[in-house]
Amino acid sequence: MTTIGILGSGQAGSTVARAALAAGYNIVIANRRSPKTLAGLISDLGPGARAAWAAEAAAAADFAVVAFPYRPEDRLPAEELAGKVVLDTNNYMPWRDGSYPEVDSGLKTVHELRQEQLPAAKVAKAFTHIQHHARSPIRVPSDALPGLFRLARPAGASDRRALAVSSDFPDAVELVTRFYDELGFDTVDNSPLSESWRSAPGTPMWMQSVDGQSRRELLRNLQRAVRPAPEGVFQG
Numbered sequence: 001m002t003t004i005g006i007l008g009s010g011q012a013g014s015t016v017a018r019a020a021l022a023a024g025y026n027i028v029i030a031n032r033r034s035p036k037t038l039a040g041l042i043s044d045l046g047p048g049a050r051a052a053w054a055a056e057a058a059a060a061a062d063f064a065v066v067a068f069p070y071r072p073e074d075r076l077p078a079e080e081l082a083g084k085v086v087l088d089t090n091n092y093m094p095w096r097d098g099s100y101p102e103v104d105s106g107l108k109t110v111h112e113l114r115q116e117q118l119p120a121a122k123v124a125k126a127f128t129h130i131q132h133h134a135r136s137p138i139r140v141p142s143d144a145l146p147g148l149f150r151l152a153r154p155a156g157a158s159d160r161r162a163l164a165v166s167s168d169f170p171d172a173v174e175l176v177t178r179f180y181d182e183l184g185f186d187t188v189d190n191s192p193l194s195e196s197w198r199s200a201p202g203t204p205m206w207m208q209s210v211d212g213q214s215r216r217e218l219l220r221n222l223q224r225a226v227r228p229a230p231e232g233v234f235q236g
């Protein structure tokens with residue numbers, strides 16, 4: 001049985017946990033405060049789920065998901081994640097996450113930065129353009145489901161949506177592709193991490209997060225993305 005370590009138990013972490021459990025995985029989930037504060041969530045998630053501190057969840061994981069709005073002062077359990085695939089769900093938003101000058105200046109993407117923070121792990125940007133909460137406004141009952149459930153379809157369905165992945169490691173892309181498929185989605189490989197700006201907040205594909213997009217639409221939207229000019233390049 002494969003165990004996924006999920007760091008972050010908010011909208012993204014708890015939704016990916018629920019989907020992973022439904023697909024037959026075990027999960028170990030952590031938050032910032034303490035495992036004790038997760039008792040309600042664990043009872044709600046049911047068999048196959050347990051709570052732990054972040055480092056313990058990372059150590060128990062076959063692969064991991066970083067599902068918190070990462071701030072410059074945050075540290076990941078790099079030793080425990082060494083050699084493992086780490087899916088990073090972060091949509092970098094400086095108003096919320098604090099700012100990283102090397103990302104703001106266009107020198108690197110936030111996910112290249114995450115790879116540097118976890119040099120012995122295999123970072124993959126994943127699950128960043130799917131809503132982990134209800135659709136708003138709710139027009140039909142299924143809108144109350146997070147997009148990860150509402151938009152999931154069996155393989156081969158004509159209205160199956162696709163999700164993007166970016167990584168510097170082909171085996172990480174393979175793992176995410178398999179995981180997406182198990183959860184009901186096709187994959188578009190937008191590697192390496194230096195290309196992950198194409199799926200950043202505000203890009204054409206990201207604007208389709210609510211209703212999702214087919215593989216073909218996602219590919220087109222990734223190609224249509226225009227990288228904002230790095231700050232300072234055109235000054236003076």
Ligand SMILES: NC(=O)c1ccc[n+]([C@@H]2O[C@H](COP(=O)([O-])OP(=O)(O)OC[C@H]3O[C@@H](n4cnc5c(N)ncnc54)[C@H](OP(=O)(O)O)[C@@H]3O)[C@@H](O)[C@H]2O)c1
Pocket residue numbers: 007008009010011012013030031032033034054066067068069070074075089090091092127128129130131132133
């Ligand atoms: N929500 C979405 O629909 C969505 C969609 C795509 C991508 N994302 C991305 O997913 C990430 C999480 O967003 P969210 O909406 O799920 O946030 P959220 O609902 O605010 O939840 C954040 C969670 O992260 C935990 N946390 C914070 N710092 C931590 C640390 N150092 N170690 C372990 N856990 C920590 C928090 O724990 P405490 O409760 O103890 O503070 C909380 O459980 C963000 O990067 C966001 O950009 C979210």
